[in-house]
Amino acid sequence: MEDVFLLYARIAAYGFRRHSAYRAAALAGAFTNSVFGILRAYVLIALWQARPGLAGYDVTDAVTFCFLSQAFIGPMQVFGGGLQLAGRVRSGDVAVDLLRPASLQLWSLADDLGRAAYLFLLRSLPPTFLGAALFGIVVPAGPAAWAAFAASFTLGVLVSFALRYLTALSCFWIVDDQGVQSLSLVLTLFLSGMVLPLNLFPGWFGELTRTLPWAAMVQVPADVYLGKRDVLEALAFQISWAAALLALGALATRAARRKVVVQGG
Amino acid sequence: MVRTYLLLAWTWLRASAQYPVSLAMMVLGSFAVNALDVAAIWIIFQHTGSLGGFGLAEVMFLYGTADMSFALADTLFGNVDRLSHHIRSGSFDTMLIRPASAFVQMATDRFSVHRFGRLAQSAVVLGIALPRLGLPWERTWMVPLMIACGVVIFAAIFTLGGALQFLLTDAPEVANAFTYGGSALTQYPLSVYGEQLVRGVTFVVPLAFVNWQPALYVLDRPDPLGLPYWLRFAAPLAALLLALAAALAWRAGIRRYRSTGS
Numbered sequence: 001m002e003d004v005f006l007l008y009a010r011i012a013a014y015g016f017r018r019h020s021a022y023r024a025a026a027l028a029g030a031f032t033n034s035v036f037g038i039l040r041a042y043v044l045i046a047l048w049q050a051r052p053g054l055a056g057y058d059v060t061d062a063v064t065f066c067f068l069s070q071a072f073i074g075p076m077q078v079f080g081g082g083l084q085l086a087g088r089v090r091s092g093d094v095a096v097d098l099l100r101p102a103s104l105q106l107w108s109l110a111d112d113l114g115r116a117a118y119l120f121l122l123r124s125l126p127p128t129f130l131g132a133a134l135f136g137i138v139v140p141a142g143p144a145a146w147a148a149f150a151a152s153f154t155l156g157v158l159v160s161f162a163l164r165y166l167t168a169l170s171c172f173w174i175v176d177d178q179g180v181q182s183l184s185l186v187l188t189l190f191l192s193g194m195v196l197p198l199n200l201f202p203g204w205f206g207e208l209t210r211t212l213p214w215a216a217m218v219q220v221p222a223d224v225y226l227g228k229r230d231v232l233e234a235l236a237f238q239i240s241w242a243a244a245l246l247a248l249g250a251l252a253t254r255a256a257r258r259k260v261v262v263q264g265g
Numbered sequence: 266m267v268r269t270y271l272l273l274a275w276t277w278l279r280a281s282a283q284y285p286v287s288l289a290m291m292v293l294g295s296f297a298v299n300a301l302d303v304a305a306i307w308i309i310f311q312h313t314g315s316l317g318g319f320g321l322a323e324v325m326f327l328y329g330t331a332d333m334s335f336a337l338a339d340t341l342f343g344n345v346d347r348l349s350h351h352i353r354s355g356s357f358d359t360m361l362i363r364p365a366s367a368f369v370q371m372a373t374d375r376f377s378v379h380r381f382g383r384l385a386q387s388a389v390v391l392g393i394a395l396p397r398l399g400l401p402w403e404r405t406w407m408v409p410l411m412i413a414c415g416v417v418i419f420a421a422i423f424t425l426g427g428a429l430q431f432l433l434t435d436a437p438e439v440a441n442a443f444t445y446g447g448s449a450l451t452q453y454p455l456s457v458y459g460e461q462l463v464r465g466v467t468f469v470v471p472l473a474f475v476n477w478q479p480a481l482y483v484l485d486r487p488d489p490l491g492l493p494y495w496l497r498f499a500a501p502l503a504a505l506l507l508a509l510a511a512a513l514a515w516r517a518g519i520r521r522y523r524s525t526g527s
Contacts, residue, residue, distance in 0.1 A: 028436035035442040039449050039458070043309070043316075046457035050313040176287045182294025186301065195305045202311050 015114025334415025
């Protein structure tokens with residue numbers, strides 16, 4: 001049991017190291033996220049000046065939400081991808097992965113957590129600090145609030161992985177995954193709260209978006225950070241979706257194992 | 266040069282048409298992703314009647330003109346931002362030894378109709394917004410002119426972003442902040458942004474001339490910063506200057522280029 005844990009811990013460490021080879025790209029990403037953070041913050045400020053207290057946020061909450069959502073892009077890979085799996089299915093390399101005496105899903109998860117940890121340092125911290133310096137942002141009060149946010153953020157990464165893993169697995173059935181990728185991108189951008197906070201979405205549609213798994217990625221961790229949501233209820237929401245999607249991923253992996261056809265010689 | 270461009274673009278188009286299902290999904294995907302920006306504006310206007318002093322139809326007009334310029338520039342020249350990829354893989358060397366302009370080859374590389382999804386989307390938005398504005402006829406001549414100037418400005422920014430990648434080969438994403446960032450900036454009235462930022466995009470990176478300054482003329486609005494009236498007609502000048510700067514930067518980049526040797 002301990003050996004298994006060590007194995008995945010090591011894979012996570014390798015994921016961290018592999019991504020640290022692309023430091024310039026990560027910093028460039030942080031720069032772009034910061035620029036977008038500033039632009040979007042101004043739009044939200046204009047909206048909240050017209051409607052103070054809208055959706056239970058004040059101006060500072062809205063600006064904080066904006067920079068947090070930019071900070072989540074790297075670790076939660078909001079624009080999709082991040083996993084090598086899809087490419088490996090297409091090239092046939094996945095055959096080697098499936099031969100390993102380790103779970104394909106856990107292996108990918110460990111690797112992805114390493115990636116997320118590296119990108120948290122390089123792509124999440126800079127836009128957040130910049131937002132704090134330029135506009136001023138909300139800071140959680142006390143260690144309990146920070147711990148709640150850390151848990152919620154990690155669960156957000158977990159849900160993001162579970163969704164991207166399912167998208168990548170679709171390659172076993174559909175050889176060209178670009179269509180699935182772009183569908184997933186549209187759903188993730190819109191339903192996670194990346195485009196606008198979900199509590200601005202009107203009526204029943206807004207209610208619906210706040211119950212879907214994508215909300216666990218940006219909206220819920222940001223609300224936990226801002227202290228706008230009951231922590232236990234928020235974490236339970238994220239845990240349920242993470243468990244359901246990871247279970248679905250495990251089932252799909254079993255189905256894919258039977259489906260795999262390695263092309264070429 | 267135009268003939269080479271058309272020939273190469275046509276060749277890539279035919280190549281992409283070999284996978285019609287994938288192509289259709291990419292057109293739809295590009296349409297849908299950009300429609301999210303319109304959805305955001307629509308949701309914002311569910312909560313307020315005016316943003317930065319502008320109403321829904323006016324903001325949609327600003328969005329539509331900026332996005333049409335960006336979509337055209339992206340379709341025609343957007344691939345230039347894949348330069349670092351070609352430098353790293355060594356395929357840029359192949360382009361340099363061919364008897365055709367490296368810039369044209371870069372611009373047409375993997376030319377695909379999927380970029381038309383964005384163009385279609387901005388045309389729909391403009392088609393809905395323009396009749397609602399009830400513009401007087403004597404001011405509408407500016408609309409095609411501002412879109413054309415916007416195309417030149419965005420194409421120049423794509424080229425500058427490409428030229429920057431001769432220096433920052435490992436960090437091509439920096440260019441996104443200016444290209445896609447410029448597109449995001451011009452989707453809203455500049456009156457929502459801070460004064461320093463607006464001065465910066467008027468006098469340094471002339472994004473204000475993509476749509477903001479000409480639109481002040483079209484909509485007959487006072488400039489919130491009180492900048493001179495003639496700036497509303499300065500878009501062609503700004504586009505020309507930026508295009509010159511981009512051409513110089515691209516040439517300088519090609520001259521100092523050293524192959525990675527791989």
